[in-house]
Amino acid sequence: MSDPPATLTDMTDRWALSPAEDGGAEIVPLGRDGLPAGPVLREPDLVEAVRSRPDVARWVWRSTAEVYPRLLAAGVRVERCYDVEDAETLLLGHEGRHGEPRSAAAALARLRGGQVPPDPPQRPAAPGAQSPLFEPPAAHLPLEDLLAVYAEQQRRHERAEHPDRMRLLTAAESAGMLVAAEMNRAGLPWRADVHREVLHELLGERYAGGGEPRRLAELADEVSAAFGHRVRPDLPAEVIKAFARAGITVRSTRRWELESVDHPAVKPLLEYKKLYRIWVAHGWSWLQDWVREGRFRPEFLAGGTVTGRWVTHGGGALQIPRVIRRAVVADPGWRLVVADAAQLEPRVLAAISRDPGLMEVASRESDLYQAVSDRVFSGDRTRAKLAVLGAVYGQTSGDGLKNLAALRRRFPRAVAYVDDAARAGEEGRLVRTWLGRTCPPPAGRREDADEEAGLPQDAPAVPPASDGWMPGYASTDPRARGRFARNFVVQGSAADWALLLLAALRRACWDMAAELVFFQHDEVIVHCPQEEAGRVVEAIGQAAELAGRLTFGETPVRFPFTTAVVECYADAK
DNA sequence: AGTTCGAGCGCC
DNA sequence: AAAGGGCGCTCGAACT
Numbered sequence: 001m002s003d004p005p006a007t008l009t010d011m012t013d014r015w016a017l018s019p020a021e022d023g024g025a026e027i028v029p030l031g032r033d034g035l036p037a038g039p040v041l042r043e044p045d046l047v048e049a050v051r052s053r054p055d056v057a058r059w060v061w062r063s064t065a066e067v068y069p070r071l072l073a074a075g076v077r078v079e080r081c082y083d084v085e086d087a088e089t090l091l092l093g094h095e096g097r098h099g100e101p102r103s104a105a106a107a108l109a110r111l112r113g114g115q116v117p118p119d120p121p122q123r124p125a126a127p128g129a130q131s132p133l134f135e136p137p138a139a140h141l142p143l144e145d146l147l148a149v150y151a152e153q154q155r156r157h158e159r160a161e162h163p164d165r166m167r168l169l170t171a172a173e174s175a176g177m178l179v180a181a182e183m184n185r186a187g188l189p190w191r192a193d194v195h196r197e198v199l200h201e202l203l204g205e206r207y208a209g210g211g212e213p214r215r216l217a218e219l220a221d222e223v224s225a226a227f228g229h230r231v232r233p234d235l236p237a238e239v240i241k242a243f244a245r246a247g248i249t250v251r252s253t254r255r256w257e258l259e260s261v262d263h264p265a266v267k268p269l270l271e272y273k274k275l276y277r278i279w280v281a282h283g284w285s286w287l288q289d290w291v292r293e294g295r296f297r298p299e300f301l302a303g304g305t306v307t308g309r310w311v312t313h314g315g316g317a318l319q320i321p322r323v324i325r326r327a328v329v330a331d332p333g334w335r336l337v338v339a340d341a342a343q344l345e346p347r348v349l350a351a352i353s354r355d356p357g358l359m360e361v362a363s364r365e366s367d368l369y370q371a372v373s374d375r376v377f378s379g380d381r382t383r384a385k386l387a388v389l390g391a392v393y394g395q396t397s398g399d400g401l402k403n404l405a406a407l408r409r410r411f412p413r414a415v416a417y418v419d420d421a422a423r424a425g426e427e428g429r430l431v432r433t434w435l436g437r438t439c440p441p442p443a444g445r446r447e448d449a450d451e452e453a454g455l456p457q458d459a460p461a462v463p464p465a466s467d468g469w470m471p472g473y474a475s476t477d478p479r480a481r482g483r484f485a486r487n488f489v490v491q492g493s494a495a496d497w498a499l500l501l502l503a504a505l506r507r508a509c510w511d512m513a514a515e516l517v518f519f520q521h522d523e524v525i526v527h528c529p530q531e532e533a534g535r536v537v538e539a540i541g542q543a544a545e546l547a548g549r550l551t552f553g554e555t556p557v558r559f560p561f562t563t564a565v566v567e568c569y570a571d572a573k
Numbered sequence: 574a575g576t577t578c579g580a581g582c583g584c585c
Numbered sequence: 586a587a588a589g590g591g592c593g594c595t596c597g598a599a600c601t
Binding site: 237 | 585
């Protein structure tokens, strides 16, 4: 590719922008040092200020969510941006200061020594309603204040453990925010009529009054008949009691536990649970709530999780059941290019650990688990996959441990890499992805939190014995934290790579009609005219290799995609 | 009436 | 075969 590594972070043709309350903006060109290289201009119209400067390579602004939807609504795209508040979040994390307010106003107060304002409360996900595409306006931030925070952030990048990687991380996540805003606007092509067909096939007729559809009612009757009395299959407590009356002890009604139970109610019960799930989470009311004018419009949020994976708000966009994917259909004359990174996590582990054996295996485009099994497990691909995933997820029992030992003999550096991360997590030390995204320290480490909240000091902040079902990073159980940290370095570094992939793919599609419409961790969907599909496929392959080089440096590791050009998402696999 | 929580399961 | 990492979403039950 002609795209040299420097372009993602270089300092040329940068302008800063701060929206004014009247729809205008203050803007100023920046020099290579990041400082103003000219007078501040007061523009009456923010959109026109950007539209009339197509040569600006990067816009520095407080918040992409504040500015970019307005530009897109007016048909204006920008090449790159630098999102100051996103960078603040990443830099605070890297500095081990996760809990501190992340707003530009807070950053400014820290810089000037003023009172640091707390962050506004997170918007509660409005259930059943489309969340607004436009962020509620924050208090106006004068351009000179934005520039002061930006300049300080430049210095903080220099103090990072790997300044070049940290610069790449903030640049890449800003690019991700542009992609997310564009995907939010494009929406995923969705055929409501096909969706209804699928629902009818699976669930049968709907009855008036909003009760269960026919098939669910039948299955509920079968369950009751098998128990010999009325049992509502959607109430776990009732099901557990019914099994107890039949002389069978189950701890829960989870599928994997019921599967080993020998009772005539199990089969219809499991079928009920599967269909019930589709009915409540992706049924007719979902369609009503989330699909408009042939598009499903979830709100993608780049970097919404601790590991850097994206989240979505609305409609459970990252959990669309496979059967429902039949409703994702390209527009007439258009195609979906569905691309899935093959065995991404072990390839990432090879790249970050620099394990010679694993890099050699990952240097081929062919099935990585097969290659591992040929070397370690005499051709048993299933065992190889379990061993690798066990190493990444922190498996603690069962055959996985035996397989892990075999893996360790053959790929010692790779296993040592995740073992080291796990130990660091257990000991409460900071753990970072390859580019420098940093896992929060345990909750107990934030000593100042209680004082700020004014809690009585004699009350224990957290019951130490059991901390319920907290996520791993927040848990006070060292083993849970170890498992989290082990996974964090791999999953998070994969998320680093994915940001660079999206940025490269967006650039490659810049002059096409093709649109990125979906992204799910290691899978991307591009919606494009049929005649562009070949170019898009090519672009994905090149973007993947470029992302690998930019993220991890020169390694032999390849990042192949399995790509399908289809009219319907369900036909991709 | 509204909010929180646990259970369960969808995706990776 | 066994049940680990990250999420979002929905329900009913249990609370304020």
